[in-house]
Amino acid sequence: MDTLGDLEQVVLLAVLRIGRDAYGVSIQQEIASRARRDLTLGTIYKSLSRLEAKGLVASRLGEPTAERGGRAKRHYSVSAAGRRTLQASLSALGRMAAGLDVGLEAP
Amino acid sequence: MLERALASDARDVIVGDLAERFAQDAAVRGFRAARWRFWWEALVALRHFSAFGTWRNSLLREASMSSFIADLRHGARILRLAPGFAAVAILTIALAIGPTTAVFSIVDPLLIEPLPYPHADRLAFVFERGQDGRPTPIGYQTLQDIRDRATLLASVAAISSTQSTLSDPTQPERLDGLRVSWNYLSTLGVHTMLGRAFTREEDAPNGPGVIILSHGLWTRRFGADSGIVGRAVRMDGRLRTVVGVLPASYDDVVATTRNAGAEFFVPLGYAVTLPWACRTCRHLTAIARIRDGVDRQRALAELNQISAQLVSAYPKEYAAAGMFLTPMQEEVTRAARPALLAVLGAVALVLLIAVGNVVNLQLARTVRRSGEFAVRIALGAGAGRLRQQLVAESLVLAAAGGSLGVALAWLTLPVLRAQLPHETPRMAAVRVDVRVLVATTALVVVVAIVMGLVPARMARRRASLDGTLRGGGRVGQPSHHRTRALLVASELALAMMLLVSATLLGRSLSRLLAIDPGFEAANLVTLQIESAGPNYARMASVTAYRERVLDAVRDVPGVVDAATVTTLPLSGDIDRYGITAQDRPLANPELAPYANGYRVIGDLFLTMRIRLLEGRDLDRRDQGDTVASPVILSAGLARTLWGTTHVVGKRVHVPNARANWSTVVGVAGDIHNRALDASDENAIYVPESNWSFANSGAVLVVRTRNTSAALIQAVRDAAHAIDPSQPIVGVRTMDAVVHASAGQRRLALLLFGVFAGLALVLAGAGIYGVLAGSVAERTREIGLRSALGATPANVIRLVLNRGLGLAAAGIGAGMVGAVGLTRFLKSLLFGIAPTDPGTLAGAAVVLLAVAVIACLIPARRALRIDPVEALRAS
Numbered sequence: 001m002d003t004l005g006d007l008e009q010v011v012l013l014a015v016l017r018i019g020r021d022a023y024g025v026s027i028q029q030e031i032a033s034r035a036r037r038d039l040t041l042g043t044i045y046k047s048l049s050r051l052e053a054k055g056l057v058a059s060r061l062g063e064p065t066a067e068r069g070g071r072a073k074r075h076y077s078v079s080a081a082g083r084r085t086l087q088a089s090l091s092a093l094g095r096m097a098a099g100l101d102v103g104l105e106a107p
Numbered sequence: 108m109l110e111r112a113l114a115s116d117a118r119d120v121i122v123g124d125l126a127e128r129f130a131q132d133a134a135v136r137g138f139r140a141a142r143w144r145f146w147w148e149a150l151v152a153l154r155h156f157s158a159f160g161t162w163r164n165s166l167l168r169e170a171s172m173s174s175f176i177a178d179l180r181h182g183a184r185i186l187r188l189a190p191g192f193a194a195v196a197i198l199t200i201a202l203a204i205g206p207t208t209a210v211f212s213i214v215d216p217l218l219i220e221p222l223p224y225p226h227a228d229r230l231a232f233v234f235e236r237g238q239d240g241r242p243t244p245i246g247y248q249t250l251q252d253i254r255d256r257a258t259l260l261a262s263v264a265a266i267s268s269t270q271s272t273l274s275d276p277t278q279p280e281r282l283d284g285l286r287v288s289w290n291y292l293s294t295l296g297v298h299t300m301l302g303r304a305f306t307r308e309e310d311a312p313n314g315p316g317v318i319i320l321s322h323g324l325w326t327r328r329f330g331a332d333s334g335i336v337g338r339a340v341r342m343d344g345r346l347r348t349v350v351g352v353l354p355a356s357y358d359d360v361v362a363t364t365r366n367a368g369a370e371f372f373v374p375l376g377y378a379v380t381l382p383w384a385c386r387t388c389r390h391l392t393a394i395a396r397i398r399d400g401v402d403r404q405r406a407l408a409e410l411n412q413i414s415a416q417l418v419s420a421y422p423k424e425y426a427a428a429g430m431f432l433t434p435m436q437e438e439v440t441r442a443a444r445p446a447l448l449a450v451l452g453a454v455a456l457v458l459l460i461a462v463g464n465v466v467n468l469q470l471a472r473t474v475r476r477s478g479e480f481a482v483r484i485a486l487g488a489g490a491g492r493l494r495q496q497l498v499a500e501s502l503v504l505a506a507a508g509g510s511l512g513v514a515l516a517w518l519t520l521p522v523l524r525a526q527l528p529h530e531t532p533r534m535a536a537v538r539v540d541v542r543v544l545v546a547t548t549a550l551v552v553v554v555a556i557v558m559g560l561v562p563a564r565m566a567r568r569r570a571s572l573d574g575t576l577r578g579g580g581r582v583g584q585p586s587h588h589r590t591r592a593l594l595v596a597s598e599l600a601l602a603m604m605l606l607v608s609a610t611l612l613g614r615s616l617s618r619l620l621a622i623d624p625g626f627e628a629a630n631l632v633t634l635q636i637e638s639a640g641p642n643y644a645r646m647a648s649v650t651a652y653r654e655r656v657l658d659a660v661r662d663v664p665g666v667v668d669a670a671t672v673t674t675l676p677l678s679g680d681i682d683r684y685g686i687t688a689q690d691r692p693l694a695n696p697e698l699a700p701y702a703n704g705y706r707v708i709g710d711l712f713l714t715m716r717i718r719l720l721e722g723r724d725l726d727r728r729d730q731g732d733t734v735a736s737p738v739i740l741s742a743g744l745a746r747t748l749w750g751t752t753h754v755v756g757k758r759v760h761v762p763n764a765r766a767n768w769s770t771v772v773g774v775a776g777d778i779h780n781r782a783l784d785a786s787d788e789n790a791i792y793v794p795e796s797n798w799s800f801a802n803s804g805a806v807l808v809v810r811t812r813n814t815s816a817a818l819i820q821a822v823r824d825a826a827h828a829i830d831p832s833q834p835i836v837g838v839r840t841m842d843a844v845v846h847a848s849a850g851q852r853r854l855a856l857l858l859f860g861v862f863a864g865l866a867l868v869l870a871g872a873g874i875y876g877v878l879a880g881s882v883a884e885r886t887r888e889i890g891l892r893s894a895l896g897a898t899p900a901n902v903i904r905l906v907l908n909r910g911l912g913l914a915a916a917g918i919g920a921g922m923v924g925a926v927g928l929t930r931f932l933k934s935l936l937f938g939i940a941p942t943d944p945g946t947l948a949g950a951a952v953v954l955l956a957v958a959v960i961a962c963l964i965p966a967r968r969a970l971r972i973d974p975v976e977a978l979r980a981s
Contacts, residue, residue, distance in 0.1 A: 042148065
């Protein structure tokens with residue numbers, strides 16, 4: 001099974017959190033407000049395309065909207081494999097942090 | 108550009124996201140911040156999703172970053188070993204990058220960078236079509252009709268330039284400002300930094316006295332006091348409450364009277380009931396914001412439709428149907444555009460010449476270094492490695508030269524800025540900023556790549572281990588000579604084009620300034636005098652004040668005569684009225700021919716030495732004679748109205764004159780009103796007191812015995828003493844006014860002159876370099892020839908033949924190029940054809956002379972070759 005990079009984890013979690021309306025800008029904002037990380041759209045898309053190549057996320061093209069100058073959005077959702085990989089990755093992290101007295105317990 | 112550079116599959120999605128993010132940022136954090144963020148986002152997106160990704164990767168494979176840095180270090184070391192070559196190359200690059208950077212700093216904010224308003228591409232001026240088919244300002248009622256009927260314009264604002272005196276007991280100051288409709292700021296998309304914009308209620312006749320200050324005025328005169336909103340300031344003696352302060356980023360581009368642009372804003376205060384808000388009162392400038400997603404042509408079509416409706420409803424109030432919707436940037440940079448584009452072209456030529464020179468130097472060095480390259484190839488360096496190393500060396504040179512050039516640009520830019528015509532908008536944005544630095548860096552990298560790749564091709568071709576080891580590095584292949592000759596000939600051709608252009612511009616300017624403007628500009632001093640405030644509420648007090656100023660000025664020793672006039676010819680200030688002859692009635696009064704109106708007190712014709720062709724001069728008794736209402740016409744206007752200048756005694760209708768019919772008492776010679784190169788000679792001169800209103804400002808014109816600073820100061824003091832509360836500004840000699848009217852051409856000439864000089868030096872250096880190289884390479888041959896009995900004359904001819912052959916080829920090509928290129932200068936030329944044979948011949952002679960001088964040094968060196976030494980060395 002693939003292992004996930006830190007960035008990939010964050011992006012996957014953001015897509016999961018947002019649910020149906022996950023696309024570039026909303027993912028960027030979710031990460032900015034929760035993780036306090038100011039990622040560029042390019043970085044996010046790079047990560048998303050890698051995740052998609054691994055089969056961890058799926059995407060579909062949405063409807064064009066006016067505030068985007070009539071351009072379409074690409075919506076993302078986490079696949080079953082994505083959920084499993086994320087779970088494995090997070091629990092590995094949790095096990096690594098468990099018992100350390102540095103306030104790093106898994107949530 | 109971004110869209111094209113992105114891989115097609117990602118394009119829509121990413122650009123869409125960027126646009127959305129931009130819109131959000133612009134709303135939350137302001138336009139500037141959003142723009143920065145946008146560019147940053149775009150750059151990162153490009154890095155990840157560039158359509159050129161595959162190309163980039165292949166490049167990176169061949170030349171990994173670490174080896175490139177090593178090459179850079181190696182390059183710097185090698186250049187230290189050849190300080191002469193490095194110095195010449197760096198200087199040449201600096202001399203090209205410097206002017207390029209300076210010119211780009213000027214061109215960018217004016218022609219390339221969008222105006223500093225959100226979605227500035229949506230902003231446009233609305234003009235009516237005048238009787239001459241040209242755009243004219245708009246009347247208030249027409250503007251209201253457009254507001255009511257146009258569906259494709261998001262908003263339409265009206266503005267009118269104005270000046271007011273900041274009444275300050277110690278330091279009164281004349282300020283440029285704008286009277287604006289309440290929606291002016293929202294139309295531009297500008298928000299106040301402090302306080303608020305005007306409300307609809309404030310923009311009404313006799314509305315409350317309110318004012319918005321520019322950031323500059325707020326800082327300069329009010330100490331950047333953050334508590335200013337709500338406080339009162341005194342303008343023209345009247346108290347106005349400050350309701351807002353604009354941000355520093357607001358840059359006024361629309362004020363027509365311009366020193367620093369508009370510094371204050373007051374409500375327009377119009378209503379359709381006012382007499383000066385009529386359809387034919389065309390003096391307002393209209394600014395429209397076109398709705399998002401609406402094509403400008405469609406919006407214009409709608410305006411034309413509205414215009415057609417208005418013309419059929421009010422046939423006597425419009426001369427012609429149709430309107431103009433001119434993009435704001437195009438309109439405000441119209442005057443500067445031809446000169447700027449020409450200068451940009453010229454600096455590109457200088458850059459090409461410099462690059463030619465540096466490539467030439469590099470080629471000569473490559474030849475000398477062929478041993479080094481052959482050894483490297485033999486030791487396994489691929490063509491790519493070799494190329495990489497040469498580009499790295501060039502990059503070191505170009506970076507050094509580029510930095511020096513930017514420093515040069517930074518030093519010369521203030522000088523250049525002072526030369527820009529003073530009506531040029533966005534002067535403050537003319538500086539070496541981040542945009543300029545990015546552009547210059549890109550240019551330097553391109554130059555470095557060209558500089559490195561051309562010699563690299565040569566190095567690979569010639570570097571055979573065999574030949575090098577055997578021949579000990581001696582050279583002489585024809586292909587590299589051909590390349591170098593071609594380069595030098597091209598440089599000469601480019602220099603020729605610049606020289607021809609500069610000469611044409613110089614001769615145009617001298618012909619232009621030789622034109623008789625219809626008055627004598629020498630020994631004329633002009634000053635702007637004001638009469639603002641409650642003491643000058645009545646017209647009689649204004650004219651009395653001007654009479655007193657005239658009397659005082661006439662008493663100054665050295666003053667011959669003086670007059671006041673409402674606008675000054677050639678100053679750019681235009682005041683036009685449609686004039687109708689009583690005996691030639693018109694069905695549509697809007698078709699009355701225009702004349703420049705001058706309202707006069709004092710002896711204007713004697714003072715300016717405008718010739719009087721028929722009848723008599725205006726005198727003191729004519730002021731206030733509203734029965735006969737005497738006027739003087741220019742010969743041009745007399746001919747336009749009646750086809751003859753024998754018109755004394757005829758009567759004309761002058762809009763805004765107090766009398767319905769005015770009597771022609773004299774006919775004056777034509778003067779150039781608007782520009783030296785324009786012949787709109789219709790003018791009418793009216794006694795100031797016979798006008799229905801008085802402007803607060805007028806120009807005092809004084810004929811003096813000389814224009815010494817002491818005399819000008821004495822005139823100024825005498826005028827100022829009459830009422831010290833009124834500021835006196837714009838003290839200029841008439842000669843300066845005339846010269847300033849040719850400001851655009853003057854700037855173009857200055858830059859072309861400098862560039863042509865630079866081009867000559869660079870081209871001369873190019874010839875010198877090629878000949879010096881060839882003499883060095885042919886030392887043995889020349890020595891042998893001398894030994895076999897060649898005379899010094901033979902040897903000199905050998906060198907000269909080659910040099911002058913190059914020059915002839917270059918000059919010939921340059922002539923063809925000049926004929927093709929100078930067509931683009933046409934709008935800047937005056938009284939001379941772009942293909943003027945004298946100019947072409949003169950430029951050819953100058954270039955030939957430079958070529959001869961450049962040949963002489965290598966020729967002397969060839970003469971000094973000692974045959975014995977030369978043969979022994981080989």
